[in-house]
Amino acid sequence: MIRYALTRLALLIVGLAVASAIIFLALRVLPGDIAQMIAGTQSTPEQVAALRDRLGLDQPLLAQYLEWIGGVLRGDLGTSLVTGTPVASELWQKAQVTVPLGALGLLIALAVAGPLGVVSALRRGRAGGTAIGVTAQALAAVPTVWAGMMLVVVFAVWLGWLPAQGFPRAGWSDPAAAFRSLLLPALTIGVVEGAMLLRFVRSATLQAVGQDYVRTAAATGLTRTKALIRHGLPNVGLSVVSVLGLQIAGIIVGAVVIEQLFALPGIGRMLVEDVGRRDLPKVQGELLALTGFVLIIGFVVDLVHRAIDPRQRESS
Amino acid sequence: MFRRTSLAAAALLAAAALTLTACAGPSSPVASTAGPADPDATVSVRLVLEPTNLDIRETSGAALDQILIDNVYQGLVSRTPQQEIVPALASDWTVSDDGLTYQFTLRDGVTFHDGQELTAQDVVWSLTQHRDTASWIDASTLAGVTGITADGQTITLTLAGPDSQLLWNLTGRAGVVLKEGDTVDYKTAANGTGPFTLDNWTQGASITLARSDSYWGEPAAAAEVAFEYIPDNQAALNAAQAGELDVVTGFDANLKDQIEANGDFALSIGASTDKGTLAFNQTSGPLADKRVRQAIRQAIDHDAIVEALGAGETLYGPIPSLDPGYEDLSDVAPYDPDAATQLLADAGAEDTELTLTIPNFYPTTIAQLLVSDLNAVGVTLTVNSVDFSTWLQDVYTNRDFDLSFVLHTEARDFQNWANPEYYFTYANPEVTDLYAQSRAATSDDEADSLLAEAARIVSEDAAADWLYNGASVAAVSTQVSGMPADNLNERLNVAELSKSAG
Numbered sequence: 101m102i103r104y105a106l107t108r109l110a111l112l113i114v115g116l117a118v119a120s121a122i123i124f125l126a127l128r129v130l131p132g133d134i135a136q137m138i139a140g141t142q143s144t145p146e147q148v149a150a151l152r153d154r155l156g157l158d159q160p161l162l163a164q165y166l167e168w169i170g171g172v173l174r175g176d177l178g179t180s181l182v183t184g185t186p187v188a189s190e191l192w193q194k195a196q197v198t199v200p201l202g203a204l205g206l207l208i209a210l211a212v213a214g215p216l217g218v219v220s221a222l223r224r225g226r227a228g229g230t231a232i233g234v235t236a237q238a239l240a241a242v243p244t245v246w247a248g249m250m251l252v253v254v255f256a257v258w259l260g261w262l263p264a265q266g267f268p269r270a271g272w273s274d275p276a277a278a279f280r281s282l283l284l285p286a287l288t289i290g291v292v293e294g295a296m297l298l299r300f301v302r303s304a305t306l307q308a309v310g311q312d313y314v315r316t317a318a319a320t321g322l323t324r325t326k327a328l329i330r331h332g333l334p335n336v337g338l339s340v341v342s343v344l345g346l347q348i349a350g351i352i353v354g355a356v357v358i359e360q361l362f363a364l365p366g367i368g369r370m371l372v373e374d375v376g377r378r379d380l381p382k383v384q385g386e387l388l389a390l391t392g393f394v395l396i397i398g399f400v401v402d403l404v405h406r407a408i409d410p411r412q413r414e415s416s
Numbered sequence: 417m418f419r420r421t422s423l424a425a426a427a428l429l430a431a432a433a434l435t436l437t438a439c440a441g442p443s444s445p446v447a448s449t450a451g452p453a454d455p456d457a458t459v460s461v462r463l464v465l466e467p468t469n470l471d472i473r474e475t476s477g478a479a480l481d482q483i484l485i486d487n488v489y490q491g492l493v494s495r496t497p498q499q500e501i502v503p504a505l506a507s508d509w510t511v512s513d514d515g516l517t518y519q520f521t522l523r524d525g526v527t528f529h530d531g532q533e534l535t536a537q538d539v540v541w542s543l544t545q546h547r548d549t550a551s552w553i554d555a556s557t558l559a560g561v562t563g564i565t566a567d568g569q570t571i572t573l574t575l576a577g578p579d580s581q582l583l584w585n586l587t588g589r590a591g592v593v594l595k596e597g598d599t600v601d602y603k604t605a606a607n608g609t610g611p612f613t614l615d616n617w618t619q620g621a622s623i624t625l626a627r628s629d630s631y632w633g634e635p636a637a638a639a640e641v642a643f644e645y646i647p648d649n650q651a652a653l654n655a656a657q658a659g660e661l662d663v664v665t666g667f668d669a670n671l672k673d674q675i676e677a678n679g680d681f682a683l684s685i686g687a688s689t690d691k692g693t694l695a696f697n698q699t700s701g702p703l704a705d706k707r708v709r710q711a712i713r714q715a716i717d718h719d720a721i722v723e724a725l726g727a728g729e730t731l732y733g734p735i736p737s738l739d740p741g742y743e744d745l746s747d748v749a750p751y752d753p754d755a756a757t758q759l760l761a762d763a764g765a766e767d768t769e770l771t772l773t774i775p776n777f778y779p780t781t782i783a784q785l786l787v788s789d790l791n792a793v794g795v796t797l798t799v800n801s802v803d804f805s806t807w808l809q810d811v812y813t814n815r816d817f818d819l820s821f822v823l824h825t826e827a828r829d830f831q832n833w834a835n836p837e838y839y840f841t842y843a844n845p846e847v848t849d850l851y852a853q854s855r856a857a858t859s860d861d862e863a864d865s866l867l868a869e870a871a872r873i874v875s876e877d878a879a880a881d882w883l884y885n886g887a888s889v890a891a892v893s894t895q896v897s898g899m900p901a902d903n904l905n906e907r908l909n910v911a912e913l914s915k916s917a918g
Binding site: 130131132133136137138139140141142143144145147148150151182183184185190193194249252253256257260263264265266267269360361362363364365366369370373376377378 | 466468469474475476477550551553554603604616618619620621622624642644645646647648650651652654655657658659660802803804805806807808809810812813837839
């Protein structure tokens with residue numbers, strides 16, 4: 101197990117190193133530059149050149165990369181050339197919106213998908229199961245933007261129960277208000293992600309039903325449902341865990357849309373704005389942090405999987 | 417000269433298809449049915465484009481001018497939404513007959529938000545610093561000022577030659593008065609003399625101004641004004657309907673019925689200096705031929721564009737109706753597809769293929785209308801939709817384009833037509849000369865008529881086409897009064913904005 105963990109850790113580090121190079125180079129391919137954005141359209145080419153020089157943008161690429169990565173290794177994600185704020189503190193700020201939003205969305209998704217997925221599998225072929233399956237299929241196809249709009253129209257505009265947009269200025273120092281402002285966006289994530297997750301839970305459950313150990317358990321006198329709950333579901337849970345890693349990455353990507361729709365000051369919206377104004381040092385830091393986050397989640401999921409799944413332990 | 421307000425204006429522009437053609441001249445603020453104003457109220461205003469940082473000295477972008485000048489920072493003089501020059505920190509001023517000496521009387525008893533007193537020396541320092549620091553925005557507009565001195569409360573500017581634009585320029589960035597030796601971090605904080613202090617900035621979300629209790633003039637009507645930055649139009653509409661916004665600027669006029677349905681909001685349509693500019697790269701290729709450029713202008717149905725946008729008016733020259741030097745130039749390029757076809761035939765350019773480079777935040781309606789209008793006279797138009805950074809590089813910096821569309825929002829930006837180096841690629845020594853003469857004129861009438869003359873030549877040369885003169889569209893709560901109607905993208909003075917308690 102320790103050997104496996106170390107190998108996996110080495111893989112994580114290599115992954116991060118490769119990602120950093122890709123992020124750095126990919127951003128350099130974008131046309132347009134930050135000096136021109138700051139200087140605006142009344143600037144002369146000389147002014148832009150002077151600004152570029154001051155910002156260190158005319159250094160060779162390798163020098164720029166090494167300086168950036170050196171900073172990262174010292175724990176410094178860099179400073180925005182536009183706003184003058186450190187990337188790390190901005191990320192920390194915005195994460196206070198995006199992370200609770202994603203977590204809440206995921207919780208809602210799990211709460212919906214878990215029970216309903218199992219039920220729809222057990223009721224396969226019957227009206228209830230089919231209804232759940234079809235609904236999930238339809239919901240999974242709903243564009244997030246549209247789902248969000250509908251929720252806003254019903255709960256914010258018609259009923260007036262929840263805010264339609266924004267995050268309280270006081271942030272989490274007013275937890276109730278902060279929570280309320282995240283509820284509709286989280287529900288949007290929850291509905292769409294939940295529908296996708298449901299179909300996964302359903303097929304994993306169906307697979308488990310057909311497994312020998314469930315049939316054996318049933319043969320010892322348990323009902324089919326009880327046999328499944330006692331012996332099958334832990335395995336379903338296991339495969340759901342591995343999908344969750346992907347799901348979290350998906351939620352981060354989805355945050356771009358959700359945060360735009362609900363005008364939430366989160367990581368997704370910040371990224372879009374920073375790319376638009378070519379604040380490359382900031383985008384680099386943000387992307388690296390996000391990539392690191394996703395890779396670490398994958399790492400943890402693998403280790404957990406390994407630790408709790410007896411079959412994998414035997415095969416190593 | 418549009419800077420990044422073009423983004424904000426993009427949203428305005430999205431105000432499409434409604435029969436709201438009435439937009440001639442300045443309109444009065446929306447009549448309010450509000451009760452007595454609540455002095456403790458917070459008024460929340462949706463804006464489209466957030467400033468990247470708050471440094472009024474070095475960061476370009478009208479998003480900064482929009483909220484900070486007049487409200488937080490002030491100069492000796494200011495301007496109204498109708499573009500009239502009015503006193504601010506100077507109670508009055510005189511200009512010598514030769515136009516070489518400006519004397520301002522500085523008000524007494526003005527303090528900065530941190531409590532420091534405003535002195536005549538602060539004004540001298542600010543203007544001198546602004547003129548001499550090349551990296552400060554609009555530094556070059558003060559280049560002709562040779563002397564900046566103070567005697568008591570009298571500030572005297574002396575010029576090498578007359579400059580009819582000087583007062584105007586002093587109403588903008590170049591004239592902002594800062595405290596000498598101030599240690600404030602200008603990127604994230606502010607220390608001005610205006611009716612509001614900068615209270616809070618949540619990056620990516622909102623900027624809040626709070627009434628300054630030590631303000632020298634009439635105190636602000638509202639205790640707080642919160643600017644909420646919501647780029648998405650639908651999100652803004654939702655927020656307004658949920659009662660979270662009092663004013664929605666950059667409103668989509670398409671949604672008029674929706675917002676006015678329950679009587680909580682009314683639409684305000686004001687004039688603006690936004691010029692939807694179709695630039696022609698005339699350095700080479702078919703567009704170097706004036707007949708081809710003229711043909712394109714005459715092939716475009718400008719009325720149809722204005723109608724599709726739902727607000728605004730047609731514009732056939734470089735100067736909009738709010739600016740000095742405006743005259744109706746519709747006779748220069750009337751809509752006439754047959755004449756256009758003939759001009760193209762004369763120029764031997766019947767099967768011309770051109771590319772339109774357009775930033776992707778503008779509504780697709782514009783590109784679609786252009787494609788079909790030009791197609792009708794035999795010109796094939798390919799649309800190249802790019803993000804603004806790419807536009808800046810390809811079009812603005814590298815001049816790598818055939819046609820380009822951008823909304824130029826800034827007032828009095830005629831100088832770009834007199835500058836052969838500008839991305840418009842238009843060079844006519846006569847225009848450059850007329851503009852210089854206009855700058856050097858000592859009377860407004862003279863300056864304006866020279867500008868008008870230059871503008872007519874620019875239009876007759878088919879230096880570009882002007883698709884429309886935009887409108888300022890805002891949805892204003894019926895609880896709110898004091899909201900300006902005109903030119904909201906450029907400057908938004910919220911000192912009189914108030915909300916009733918009811």
